[in-house]
Amino acid sequence: MSRTEKEPQASCCSSHAEPEFNVKSTSSCCSEEDASTTSTCYGSDTNTKEDQTATTSSSCSTGESKDKQVEPVDRESKETKTLEFKIHGMDCPSCAATIEKALLKTEGIQSVRVNYGTGKMAVSANDRSVYDLVPDQVHKLGFKAEPLVKNTNMQTYKIEGMDCGSCAMTIEKHLSKNPTIQEVHVNFSTGKMQIDHSTNQNEIIKEVQRAGFDASLDSQRQGTANQKKKWISTTTISGIFLALGFIGSFTSVTPGFITALYAVAILIGGFKPAKSAFYAIKSGSLDMNVLMSSAAIGAALIGEWFEGATVVWLFALGNTLQNRSIERTRESIRSLINLTPSEATIKSGDQLIRKPVEEVEVNAIIVIKPGEKIPLDGEILSGTSSINQAPITGESLPVDKQRGDTVYAGTVNESGSLEVKVTKLVEDTTIAKIIHLVEEAQEKKAPTQAFVDRFANVYTPIVFSLALLVMVVPPLFGFGSWGEWVYKGLALLVVACPCALVISTPVAIVSAIGNAAKNGVLIKGGTFLEKAGAIQAIAFDKTGTLTEGKPNVAEVISLYNNREELIGITRTIEEHSTHPIAKAITIYAEERKISAKKGEDFKAIAGKGAQATINGIEYFAGKPKLFKDMEVPLKEIEERMESLQRDGNTLIVVGTRTEVLGLIAVADSIRDITVQSIQKLKQVGMGEMVMLTGDNDGTAKKIVAETGIDRYFAELLPEDKVIAVKKLQDEGKSVAMVGDGINDAPALATADLGIAMGGAGTDTAMETADIVLMADNLEKLPHTIRLSRRAMNIIKQNVWFSLITKVAALALIFPGFLTLWMAVLSDTGAALLVILNSMRLLRQK
Incomplete structure (x- = not known):
């Protein structure tokens, strides 16, 4: 639902045209559906x-x-x-x-x-x-x-065994040479491969296996994973032979037998990386499998069998630990899929039938009992309940729902039984869109990640070439033996692998985006995660963002000390209007049990108000201008009217053709969570918070005083909000704009970062903004800023740690302090520590 603060031609939309309470449309003659675009x-x-x-x-x-x-x-x-x-x-x-x-x-x-x-x-x-x-x-x-049109022939496969971005590149290059494959994209962060091909599924799986990895169709992943657990891993077997050889070296076992044990350890543990290395070289990639395989083979050739076996085993062990850790970060999003039940209870006549959610059609009636998860998005037909919407919106408290309200798949029905009409198919539900958007976000590279990847692409071949020179040049000029320099060159090969550096950014981004999604915040990519961490000023739309976006009666003034009579007359006139102000007055009367009178000849007066005849007398309710046009004197209440308007109230004057009976002041109330959120943003060090509003200066001052906002721009049209955002940017600030994602689209697009609220209720909000707060309040904004800043700090820690580890290893190679197995340990250990450091983002509350 869109909220505007100024409506240029409100006269043809409703009887009351006060700008700050138009909750429906962006143009005088546009429908609510039209309002989804500007x-x-x-x-x-x-x-x-x-x-x-x-x-x-x-x-x-x-x-x-x-x-x-x-x-x-x-x-x-x-x-x-x-x-x-x-x-x-x-x-x-x-x-x-x-x-x-x-x-x-x-x-x-x-x-x-x-x-x-x-x-x-x-x-x-x-x-x-x-x-x-x-x-x-x-x-x-x-x-x-x-x-926007995606290739409908693309299939999604899960890839297992990738431990850095170069693995993804190897698979892509290998598969792209197959004439039956038209298009292929492999993403390391999500562990997924998108492929368009004209062959069969088994052939695709075999091709990926030839490159040294495992693949399965997305839906089959769980089954294959469970099957693999039954087998002892090659890492374990390789480790056993390495241990036997190491123990045997302290006994009287012949050296030839010990060498054979080490050779078997190399063959078993190194078969898979060697196969991957073969296809990487064939496809023109220089990945870690090539470097490690070269180091292991080189160690064996110069007689360092123990070193070679240790390299293979540590590399395999490191890969296993890395894969398990990375899989945990990927599961942070996959677990969202398990939020929705696989079956729904369908009401068919007097019978209740259980059906898979995939078979449930739109407009079907489903029954949700207390304690059950809601299987599909829908609209409540009967029943009232409290719904725990935390999986979608991140809201900490359940939300009361009744007939006509929307419910979302994956949320929990906590109390009453509900009958719900299905409004979306399983693939179109809000939770399905969240999963899709988050997976897309994880595939988008952040600027830091793009830079690191470019650096790694240059760094690896340079160090590889340097390693070859170290092996050949010094012994050629008589500076030591061939064995000594080949060994140092092999250690340099291992250090050349930039695994820790390459995964330093994507794992942190996947973890942060996964954490945000679980807390009801959609961050649409690493770029926006980085931007959120650098924001210095936040501009807020007023109506519907800082305030409720719906009016409430603030004060009733009766000139003849007959308050209930005045409210009863006003309710009679307003009951036939759907305008937000009319609804506010009707609700106010209902809460005080003041009933409407018997009226007739109801009429709307375009842009001014409404009228009705009660007991033969014409009564009017509307803007002060309505009574001025009828030349009804307002002097008695003029001073009071000016005072109320200065305080940000909208006025409804009630009277007849000859006299004024009183007036009702209506105001938009500030959200309870707004003040807390503003305070928390100040606590996290946000530089400046600004309010943009179409209201008058008096109303703006009142809101600013109550919320703790630092600054405001008042009396703005939608296009003026763009100018206000640009002004903040011209002051040298990185600016985020927070709005509802519809009417604030120009300002959201202009700001360095667009943040939309209420994504669970509007598809447009989910499309237009860079970050979406699924709940219709600011509760999660401070968490988002904290999370993004911590993510940036962790990325910096990872990058510096990876670089320092590499520099230290390089420095220790030439004096002879760094052995081959120590080089492998430093590389795989650094990668594992980087992953574990990034995973801290998953646990941030």
């Missing part, structure tokens, strides 16, 4: 070469809902197809117009529609090859375009 209010219409008005019937019809199919008009060709793009970098509605005009000049494009509010663009063309030109054309204009 293109209509900024004039971003569809342009077509033949007819620019073909797809719009009025100025408000351009706002498409999220799921609505774009249907471009093309009179030349019936083969016209439409492709949607996500546009990044637009900071004002004129950007949308610029992109539209520029793309319409491209040959083959029939129509272009850019929606500034949602950041989406629909392009229609009669030749699919034209779509390939779109990203480049948009890039030339200073923006970025990403196709």
